Amino acid sequence: MFIGTVTVVDFAPDVSGDPRPDDHEVGRLFAAGDEQALAWAYERWAGQVHGMAVRAFGPGPDAEDITQQTFVSAWTGRRAYRPEQGPLPAWLVGVCRHKIADTWARRDRQRRETEAAAAEARATPAGPVTPGVDTAVADRVLLLDELDRLGQPQKGIIELAFFEDLTHAQIADRTGLPLGTVKSHIRRTLERLRTRLEVDGAALHA
């Protein structure tokens, strides 16, 4: 079964006739720490990753930072990549999602610190000193982490629902899994995510 969230766009179609490894082989070599595989992965999927970063932050240095961080983190954390769990580009996109969510969370934190400092400077006698956390921003970091803990096919199924906006019937079509199985995985995963928010989300907001 193949559950991927990325279509491959080859920026640099091979015109010289040099043999190049297929995507699966690039994934395997990447996980094994072959330096050339990082360059191949960049050749093939940097555009996808950067497109996502640009969609989140607009074109410019912020998006470039995200793309850079995604590949650097993916490389240094390559032991976490399991080729049998899915294609490398889907994993890179997952890393990119973390970077985007982390950046939003960091900025939210900075915003609150700035506002708290400003409130202190004004010596406001009453009122909250710590402005509220943006709940969705904080939730995202937790939830993406929880998604990483899911096995297949649960992870692929919920990603198709969340990130490709597919209905459960479309997911069943795409994956070849029975409708009932898809529905039950969706329900269990949503329960699991809710539990994570109830356990860790509450502490985060305390």
Add this chain to the structure above:
Amino acid sequence: MQHCTPEQLALAALREPLPAGDAAHLAHCAQCRADVASWQRSVDALAVPQLAAPGAPVAPPARVWAAIAAATGVSSAPRSVPPVASAPEPAAEQAPAAEPPPNVVPLRRGRRRTVLLVAAAAVVGAVIGAGAVAAVRGGDDGVAVQSVALAPLTAAHASGSAVVLERDDGTRVLRLDLKAPALDHAYYEAWLLQPDIKGMVPLGMVESGQTDFELPAGLDLGRFPVVDVSVEPLDGNPAHSGDSVVRGELKT
């Protein structure tokens, strides 16, 4: 009737339409609705356009690989760095500090299966009302005072140009020429943005082809110089979706 099954409620949390019987029950059952709401927090946090599966690729500038190589110490290099042609470099220079919308724009994704026609109609009304937009038909075209080519952002096949025409009576028209594929259950909307994207003025719906917008008197194009066209889902959310297809900054 009996309560909805947990599976159906999970689908409802994902905003899939339920069978009529379940939908009718859900409408009246506080307990089932509470279950849906408790799951929806995850859906609302993650099912946002910025985290959606990649759309059209954007080639990063060469300096990104240079930084990766420096940080990892990897000496190999991509045989060919993606062609610069598809990168929206002009826009990058014009909007260097693009702030993400997440803290401003409600992050709601247009889930295709829950198109609310009533809400969509309300959006159309709101946009036309708020933007004080009038389509300009006929008459003298005026003198072009500013123009810009619109660089593609996330949609590979979109392109366009915009020109601001000043007419004899002092009124201004923004003429947008857009070349973009037709959309299914979504529409294109034109905006004028501040360079840091912290403020924006909606102009209205556009289609591929030429559209004229009469600009409100007093609108300062120096403050809102960036012409932007976004893809807006029919989700009843009047805010910018964050999914822009072309962008360019007007220059005097």
